[in-house]
Amino acid sequence: MRDVAIVAFSQTDHVRRSEEVSEVEMLMPVLHDVLERTGLRTGDIGFTCSGSCDYLAGRAFSFTMALDGVGAWPPIPESHVEMDGAWALYEAWVKLLTGEADTALVYAYGKSSPGSVRDVLTRQLDPYYLAPLWPDSVALAALQAQALIDAGETDEPALAAIAARSRTAAEGNPHAQLRGPRPQGGYVVRPLRTGDCPPVGDGAAAVVLAAGDRARELCPRPAWIRGMDHRVEPHALGVRDLTDSPSTRLAAERAGAFARPVDTAELHAPFTSQEVVLRKALRLGGSVTVNPSGGPLAANPVMAAGLIRVGEAAAAVHRGASDRALAHATSGPCLQQNLVAVLEGEPHVR
Amino acid sequence: MSAKEPVAVVGVGQTKHVAARRDVSIAGLVREAARRALDDAGLGWADVDAVVIGKAPDFFEGVMMPELYLADALGAVGKPLLRVHTAGSVGGSTALVAAGLVAARVHRTVLTVAFEKQSESNAMWGLSLPVPFQQPLLAGAGGFFAPHVRAYIRRSGAPGTVGSLVAYKDRRNALRNPYAHLHEHGITLEKVQSSPMLWDPIRYSETCPSSDGACAMVLADRAGAARAPHPPAWVHGGAMRSEPTLFAGKDCVSPQAGKDCAADVYRQAGITDPRREIDAVEMYVPFSWYEPMWLENLGFAAEGEGWKLTESGVTELDGDLPVNPSGGVLSTNPIGASGMIRFAEAALQVRGRAGAHQVAGARKALGHAYGGGSQFFSMWLVGAEPPAT
Numbered sequence: 220m221r222d223v224a225i226v227a228f229s230q231t232d233h234v235r236r237s238e239e240v241s242e243v244e245m246l247m248p249v250l251h252d253v254l255e256r257t258g259l260r261t262g263d264i265g266f267t268c269s270g271s272c273d274y275l276a277g278r279a280f281s282f283t284m285a286l287d288g289v290g291a292w293p294p295i296p297e298s299h300v301e302m303d304g305a306w307a308l309y310e311a312w313v314k315l316l317t318g319e320a321d322t323a324l325v326y327a328y329g330k331s332s333p334g335s336v337r338d339v340l341t342r343q344l345d346p347y348y349l350a351p352l353w354p355d356s357v358a359l360a361a362l363q364a365q366a367l368i369d370a371g372e373t374d375e376p377a378l379a380a381i382a383a384r385s386r387t388a389a390e391g392n393p394h395a396q397l398r399g400p401r402p403q404g405g406y407v408v409r410p411l412r413t414g415d416c417p418p419v420g421d422g423a424a425a426v427v428l429a430a431g432d433r434a435r436e437l438c439p440r441p442a443w444i445r446g447m448d449h450r451v452e453p454h455a456l457g458v459r460d461l462t463d464s465p466s467t468r469l470a471a472e473r474a475g476a477f478a479r480p481v482d483t484a485e486l487h488a489p490f491t492s493q494e495v496v497l498r499k500a501l502r503l504g505g506s507v508t509v510n511p512s513g514g515p516l517a518a519n520p521v522m523a524a525g526l527i528r529v530g531e532a533a534a535a536v537h538r539g540a541s542d543r544a545l546a547h548a549t550s551g552p553c554l555q556q557n558l559v560a561v562l563e564g565e566p567h568v569r
Numbered sequence: 570m571s572a573k574e575p576v577a578v579v580g581v582g583q584t585k586h587v588a589a590r591r592d593v594s595i596a597g598l599v600r601e602a603a604r605r606a607l608d609d610a611g612l613g614w615a616d617v618d619a620v621v622i623g624k625a626p627d628f629f630e631g632v633m634m635p636e637l638y639l640a641d642a643l644g645a646v647g648k649p650l651l652r653v654h655t656a657g658s659v660g661g662s663t664a665l666v667a668a669g670l671v672a673a674r675v676h677r678t679v680l681t682v683a684f685e686k687q688s689e690s691n692a693m694w695g696l697s698l699p700v701p702f703q704q705p706l707l708a709g710a711g712g713f714f715a716p717h718v719r720a721y722i723r724r725s726g727a728p729g730t731v732g733s734l735v736a737y738k739d740r741r742n743a744l745r746n747p748y749a750h751l752h753e754h755g756i757t758l759e760k761v762q763s764s765p766m767l768w769d770p771i772r773y774s775e776t777c778p779s780s781d782g783a784c785a786m787v788l789a790d791r792a793g794a795a796r797a798p799h800p801p802a803w804v805h806g807g808a809m810r811s812e813p814t815l816f817a818g819k820d821c822v823s824p825q826a827g828k829d830c831a832a833d834v835y836r837q838a839g840i841t842d843p844r845r846e847i848d849a850v851e852m853y854v855p856f857s858w859y860e861p862m863w864l865e866n867l868g869f870a871a872e873g874e875g876w877k878l879t880e881s882g883v884t885e886l887d888g889d890l891p892v893n894p895s896g897g898v899l900s901t902n903p904i905g906a907s908g909m910i911r912f913a914e915a916a917l918q919v920r921g922r923a924g925a926h927q928v929a930g931a932r933k934a935l936g937h938a939y940g941g942g943s944q945f946f947s948m949w950l951v952g953a954e955p956p957a958t
Contacts (some may be wrong), residue, residue: 315676
């Protein structure tokens with residue numbers, strides 16, 4: 220299999236609301252920054268792929284405006300997934316594996332502030348039987364959290380500790396929306412408290428991929444993608460064991476995550492309780508640094524948060540903080556769909 | 570590193586396209602097409618390694634990211650499931666993303682499905698939500714494209730009758746296609762020409778319908794093709810190109826992205842004279858005048874000459890270069906699936922499995938799709954023989 224690496228990563232500062240900028244204006248500095256890091260220009264990129272969602276933008280074909288921002292002239296080979304940007308990265312990775320391109324630009328963005336993201340996300344549920352009931356994303360996550368507590372997998376103090384650890388770690392992340400120790404707060408939907416839930420916010424991220432020697436030219440220490448896989452589970456919550464994530468486990472196995480231990484993991488667990496599920500599925504021991512960026516509990520721009528996990532894991536490899544990192548992204552209610560990537564830096568002297 | 574794995578289309582399935590499929594849910598609709606594609610391939614759900622699904626805007630059915638809800642219906646549980654969205658070109662892009670998985674040897678057998686169930690919502694509403702700080706395009710697709718058609722007529726000097734010839738041809742072709750939405754028995758050229766003017770110069774009968782429907786294909790590697798019960802179609806080239814929606818340098822009549830995309834496909838497929846070497850074309854023609862326009866954009870005719878091919882009967886089913894033997898988008902338009910139907914119909918032609926609308930002896934066929942403001946393009950060229958490696 221062809222060697223492909225992440226050679227650059229950039230993200231916005233994630234904020235609660237960004238009324239003063241359009242999605243394209245929010246994205247543009249990120250695109251410029253990630254290209255500057257590699258010295259590449261739009262015309263040099265072999266393939267471009269993005270992830271976003273019309274339902275956040277409140278209009279059809281919202282990604283067309285972002286493409287204008289990319290500056291697709293002369294015309295570019297380009298595609299889009301209506302999914303988190305982590306899946307756009309997957310599509311770009313496959314494109315590079317075919318040899319049809321040597322470099323790829325991947326970006327994702329989402330603004331949750333114009334609406335109520337809890338309500339908006341109900342529209343992704345079964346349209347005939349579930350969506351008409353408007354069960355919101357926090358309520359569904361609370362079902363999962365309660366199932367975990369009932370199964371003896373966790374308890375409320377343990378969840379509070381996950382929240383505290385994440386937001387303390389985010390002190391070192393200038394892009395994070397919530398940083399530093401915060402009160403756990405009252406119940407949003409029992410057993411989940413404010414601190415167990417991600418902040419609602421706006422943000423964008425971009426990544427550059429390159430194959431083989433091109434990656435070495437563009438980055439002193441490329442984050443080589445050793446494997447990447449994603450799997451989906453049934454949609455109906457009633458037929459799933461919410462205390463487990465077989466799709467994450469299978470994706471990790473296919474991505475080669477269990478072949479050797481990882482030192483760092485960036486997990487897309489918007490709720491504290493979901494980190495419990497993912498740690499078990501991914502067999503992450505105490506020696507693994509989980510979400511040193513603060514994770515989605517510190518910044519969760521919907522549609523970009525998964526790509527940011529991959530980008531943060533890659534950045535840790537780039538700066539020598541990690542030799543073998545795992546990145547995870549999720550989509551759908553209660554971790555329905557999960558992606559796992561394994562990133563490695565070449566051996567180096569610290 | 571060896572070359573890419575050759576990709577074969579071993580199964581094709583479609584629903585009967587109609588204005589409203591009230592007898593099935595969205596899940597039932599996509600499953601019907603997928604099941605037919607698997608039957609054609611002689612495979613079961615367990616044989617599929619990954620699923621790639623595409624559709625046009627989520628607002629058309631009012632379901633956000635419907636791939637999540639459709640995971641079960643598409644047999645995707647425990648498998649990778651990707652959801653592509655590139656506006657009207659999405660059906661083609663979806664097939665290309667699926668083909669990439671096989672070409673890269675990530676998976677060996679991939680199911681790809683595209684759909685639209687427009688009757689569950691209101692497409693015009695879905696396309697007309699006001700956006701702050703952007704110019705409104707509330708006239709629908711016809712209002713957006715009519716000025717470009719007028720520009721083509723002025724530029725090429727084409728007689729005003731060409732559009733109706735295309736519509737008359739495509740609607741007659743659709744009568745031979747059991748899956749086509751519009752079956753206008755008793756269609757005449759006079760009926761097309763006397764239909765009401767909607768967006769000058771586009772008449773009612775020169776406009777695509779709004780359909781419910783789904784299309785699916787099973788793509789396989791060389792070993793999968795060898796096991797297939799029916800002749801496969803081989804992918805000889807595939808490409809996507811995008812350009813900005815609106816800018817001063819854009820040629821709305823013949824966008825550069827379309828030209829570049831076709832050139833890339835021909836280069837991959839070793840095509841130097843598309844007019845002679847390609848036997849059938851399934852072209853994305855939602856408004857009849859786009860046939861002569863795309864004939865030029867795709868390199869089948871010189872600039873300003875496309876209408877002459879249409880007028881002389883070259884693009885008829887029994888012509889020298891049949892365009893849209895299936896009846897095309899003019900007869901069937903479940904938007905998100907329309908591009909994949911073009912790709913799938915091209916495959917049926919070279920497999921010799923297009924039934925009553927089969928082009929005799931078709932060995933190479935082009936599938937073409939476009940979307941947005943003529944800014945997104947996806948195409949593939951399929952052949953009856955495996956590509957030379």
